[in-house]
Amino acid sequence: MRIIHVAHQQLRKYGHNRVSWGQKLYFGLIRNGHCVQAFSDRDVAAFEAPMGIRDLGKSKANKRLLQTVEAFEPDLMIVGHCDYISNETLAEARKLSPNLVIAGCNNDPLFVPENVDKIARRVTEVDAMFVSTGEQELAQFTGHRAQLLHMPNPVDSSIETFDASLCEELPTDLLFCSKETAHTSRGELVTQLKQRLPDHLVFHTPGSFEQPGVWGRDYDRALADSKMGLNLNRQEGLHWYSSARMAQMVGNGLLTFTHASGGFHEFMPEETLVYFNDLDDLAQLVTEFNQDSFKRRYWADKARTFFHQEINSTLYAQYIVESAMELPYSHPYVWLQ
Incomplete structure (x- = not known):
């Protein structure tokens, strides 16, 4: 055609x-x-x-x-x-x-x-x-x-080429990249999440808190340095809506946290994406998966495989x-x- x-x-x-x-x-x-x-x-x-x-x-x-x-x-x-x-x-x-x-x-x-x-x-x-x-x-x-x-x-097999699910240790425990501030209050959630997480957990937030954003190769490197990723949309609750970052993180084998209101459980297998409902829920889940490397890697691998095969x-x-x-x-x- x-x-x-x-x-x-x-x-x-x-x-x-x-x-x-x-x-x-x-x-x-x-x-x-x-x-x-x-x-x-x-x-x-x-x-x-x-x-x-x-x-x-x-x-x-x-x-x-x-x-x-x-x-x-x-x-x-x-x-x-x-x-x-x-x-x-x-x-x-x-x-x-x-x-x-x-x-x-x-x-x-x-x-x-x-x-x-x-x-x-x-x-x-x-x-x-x-x-x-x-x-x-x-x-x-x-x-x-x-x-x-x-x-x-x-995802694309020539773009999402890294697999964090294979790695026991990486420099960053949790990654959240952003730049948009219009139509959103997610910065408040990120601020409060930082306060809730253990001090030893490395939470990298390029584009927020006066940190420079990452693009191109720098973005690829940030993904490749991270075990887990936070998929925060500027607003939550729209059916099956997500920023493209979800595919970018999942496709590179990062265990990915996303808000439950998006409804992705309707077509995603169990034990792939990690769904949260509020700040307390998210802080608990991030801490839990960060402490359990086997569980984190198992869920991340299952999600990565599904995306590369079906999405x-x-x-x-x-x-x-x-x-x-x-x-x-x-x-x-x-x-x-």
């Missing part, structure tokens, strides 16, 4: 970027044997703009995408986080390629009003809309062209293509209920 993948490819990061779900999707599409043409809207806008001023290149980026559609003749276009590409351009793409199917993907949370607006605009034009929150939360977007589907945050980028990409093209499912995807 011929596929145009439109997303922010972060070309001008020159390798110093965070792990990208869009990159994992691109890898998965290729592994599944598709001919994929990548189109990075923001980078094209900057390349085409006068003096490289990106906002001046929006119009040109839309024209270049239509030029790409005409030249490439895709069967499917997947549009991710590409705010520069307008719905009008997608409609024009259909005129150029009348059999074209267009799928939208959104990996940002629904508690951010701006993101809700982005999804609401896209569902009027795309044929399928994949959102990283569970389908229970998507009712607000019904009644338009797009069918609404959940998509998980996958990997190859299956993820296959699911998006099959759903968008209305093909029979070739795999019993665990997130389909």
Whole structure:
């Protein structure tokens, strides 16, 4: 199948970027044997703009995408986080390629009003809309062209390559990486958790408490130095919503703690993710697993194995293509209920 993948490819990061779900999707599409043409809207806008001023290149980026559609003749276009590409351009793409199917993907949370607006605009034009929150939360977007589907945050065997579950000792006992402070009070929980945990437990929190954040290779090294990871979303309670950090930590074999309200127990096996309900619960669980290396490694290995087998980028990409093209499912995807 011929596929145009439109997303922010972060070309001008020159390798110093965070792990990208869009990159994992691109890898998965290729592994599944598709001919994929990548189109990075923001980078094209900057390349085409006068003096490289990106906002001046929006119009040109839309024209270049239509030029790409005409030249490439895709069967499917997947549009991710590409705010520069307008719905009008997608409609024009259909005129150029009348059999074209267009799928939208959104990996940002629904508690951010701006993101809700982005999804609401896209569902009027795309044929399928994949959102990283569970389908229970998507009712607000019904009644338009797009069918609404959940998509998980996958691991990728070429990216999540470390396995902390094999290690008895590592420099960091518990890791929490963050940078966002809007729409959240999770910093208060982290502060109180630090006070509750034993002094000998090494809790590393890059991006918080005036510590610099970690990106690229530094982020990889932080993961590789850690036994356990804390998956705190900016807000909890959205069905099947999690930051991408959960897949990044689990995929690298870190025992991962996440809030019970996300509902991941519905498709995750027992003794994989560690669910907590409140601060007291979390402090007790972290201390318990830190004291029991065998238990920590057993749960982490079981979770890592499940993610790499069932929530990997190859299956993820296959699911998006099959759903968008209305093909029979070739795999019993665990997130389909």
